[in-house]
Every structure is written in C-alpha cells, then in structure tokens.
Amino acid sequence: MADLRSTERFSDRVEDYVRYRPDYPRALVDWLHGLGVKPDWAVADIGAGTGISSKLFLDAGHRVTxxxxxxxxxxxxxxxxxAEGRFHAVDGTAEVTGLADGSVDLVTAAQAFHWFDQAAMRAEARRILSARGLVAVFWNTRRLVGTPFLEGYERLLHDYGVDYVSVAERYADDDAMARWFGHGYRGMASFPHGQKLDYDALLGRLMSSSYAPKPGHTNHEPMLKALRSLFEATQDDGTIDFDYDTRVFAGRPDA
Structure with a gap:
C-alpha cells in the first residue's frame, strides 16, 4: 500500500513549495518530443502538487490534467x-486517478514518484493511456558534491533533517526504473539544472522539504543557525548556486 501520510506531507509547506521549489528544463520536453510525443497529446500529470511540472507541459502546448x-x-x-483553458486539476491519487480508460496520451510523474505504490501506479497508467501513449517519470536530483555549498548543505540535512535519510533513499536508480518500465522502456536522459538563491530563498527552499524540522522542533533553530553560517561562508555576491541534474525516464510500462 502507498504511505497515506505522503498525501498530506506537504500541506503546511505549500507557500514555500510554490515560491522556492525548482522548475524543470524545457530540454526535457524536447527530448520527449524526440521520442514521438506531440504537442497535441493530452497529459495527465500524476502527483502534480502545486503545478510546477504541469506548467512545463502547458508551456509546450499540451492539455494537462x-x-x-x-x-x-x-x-x-x-x-x-x-486561467489557462488547457489546464484543470482533479482530486485523485497515482493509484486511483479517476480518469477514464484510454483518455490520455502522456502520463507524467515528477518529484512525487517516490511516494507512490509503484506497481499500482504502473497498472493505473496503463489503464488510462491511449494506444499511442507513453509514461515519463522525472525528477530533479540535487547534486551532493562539487562545491563547498553543496557538500555543506548535505551535511546540514544529515545533522538536522527529521527523516532525511529514509526519504532520500526512496529515489530509484537507473536499473530500477528500467525494470519498472520493462520491455516498453525507451530510455533516459539527464539535463543540468539549477537555481541561484539569496538567503531568504535558500531558507524557503529548505523549508519546502518535508524532512526540514518546523518551528518548535528541537532541531529547527540549530538548523537555521547552521544554514546562515553555510550561506555566509559560501555565497558569492549575495547568492549561492543550488545545482541539480534533471533525470527523465520514458516508455510504455509492461502489464
């Protein structure tokens, strides 16, 4: 069964999520179009959250649910x-979307994929896909090494995060994703991506994460002190580079 708590995990972090979470590079959509996806394909964005992933496909001309x-x-x-006529949102889960059989051409799942019951989600995706349809799973992977900031931020999460390690371990590797798709796997791609953040934006980015302790938790104030020290030690002209690799996997999953 899916962890039901995951559906409410971000309820008190929505404002930070909207303002400070990264988007995704347009190159991701271009890569999917290279696999045969067309702008007129209807998209079902599963676990769409605040709409960051949905906007990527709206901007590319798709209709998005x-x-x-x-x-x-x-x-x-x-x-x-x-206000965009090609967009609407529905109450549903990855395992029970409520969408009609064969009603969408592209099923997308972004940063929420690791919270799903992945076997049930695969079956549901196959049910709602049209005959030509594909699934694209993608997420931003924060770089853990390479700069003093990135390495210090990773140490901070280990020191103060509430359940950081267990959440981080949920992300699938390349082999696991290939197995998830089975014989219908079409491949993967990776694109560099990033944010340039001042201190307030960095704080908001941290607090948008489900494992960041909220005010009142014993780790909250020490975490903020450590974040300020890290920022001051690594900032360049008032900002830091928060670097990612956007990874995308695509195909039509087996039954």
Missing part, C-alpha cells in the same frame, strides 16, 4: 494555472 490528492496543493495549482 493535474491529478493531486492534497487539497492545499491542488488549490495552489488551480490558482496559479487555472
């Missing part, structure tokens, strides 16, 4: 993107 069980996040997506 955002499937999101968390009411606060779903409402944030609708507030942000609802």
């Amino acid at each position: 955002a499937v999101e069980p968390n009411q606060a996040m779903r409402e944030a997506a609708s507030h942000w993107l609802g």
Whole structure:
C-alpha cells in the first residue's frame, strides 16, 4: 500500500513549495518530443502538487490534467494555472486517478514518484493511456558534491533533517526504473539544472522539504543557525548556486 501520510506531507509547506521549489528544463520536453510525443497529446500529470511540472507541459502546448490528492496543493495549482483553458486539476491519487480508460496520451510523474505504490501506479497508467501513449517519470536530483555549498548543505540535512535519510533513499536508480518500465522502456536522459538563491530563498527552499524540522522542533533553530553560517561562508555576491541534474525516464510500462 502507498504511505497515506505522503498525501498530506506537504500541506503546511505549500507557500514555500510554490515560491522556492525548482522548475524543470524545457530540454526535457524536447527530448520527449524526440521520442514521438506531440504537442497535441493530452497529459495527465500524476502527483502534480502545486503545478510546477504541469506548467512545463502547458508551456509546450499540451492539455494537462493535474491529478493531486492534497487539497492545499491542488488549490495552489488551480490558482496559479487555472486561467489557462488547457489546464484543470482533479482530486485523485497515482493509484486511483479517476480518469477514464484510454483518455490520455502522456502520463507524467515528477518529484512525487517516490511516494507512490509503484506497481499500482504502473497498472493505473496503463489503464488510462491511449494506444499511442507513453509514461515519463522525472525528477530533479540535487547534486551532493562539487562545491563547498553543496557538500555543506548535505551535511546540514544529515545533522538536522527529521527523516532525511529514509526519504532520500526512496529515489530509484537507473536499473530500477528500467525494470519498472520493462520491455516498453525507451530510455533516459539527464539535463543540468539549477537555481541561484539569496538567503531568504535558500531558507524557503529548505523549508519546502518535508524532512526540514518546523518551528518548535528541537532541531529547527540549530538548523537555521547552521544554514546562515553555510550561506555566509559560501555565497558569492549575495547568492549561492543550488545545482541539480534533471533525470527523465520514458516508455510504455509492461502489464
């Protein structure tokens, strides 16, 4: 069964999530178009959250249905993107979307994929896909090494994060994703991506993470002190580079 708590895990972090979470590079969509995806393909964005991944496909000309069980996040997506006629949001989960059989051409799952019951999500994706359809799973992987900031930030999360290690270990590797797709696997790609953040944005980015202790937790104030020290030691002209690799996997999963 999926961890039901995951559907409410970000309810009290929506504002930070909207303002400070990274988007995704347009090169990701271009790569999918190279696999045969067309701008007129209808997209079901599963676990769409506040709509960051949905906007990527809206900007590329797709019609997007955002499937999101968390009411606060779903409402944030609708507030942000609802004026676009090609977008609407529905209450549903990765395992039970509520969408009709064969009704979408591209199923996408971004940063929330690791929270899903992945066997049930695979079956649901196959049910709602059209005959030509594909699934694309992607996420931003924060770089852990390479600069003093990145390495210090990783130490900070280990020192103060509430359940950081168990959450980080949920992300699938390349072999696991190939097995998830089975014989219908079409391949993967990786694109460099990043954010340039001042201190307030860095703090918001940290607090958008589900493992960051909230005010009142014994780790919260020490974490903020450590974050300020890290920022002051590594900033360049008032900002730091928060670097990612955006990884995307695509195909049509086996039954």
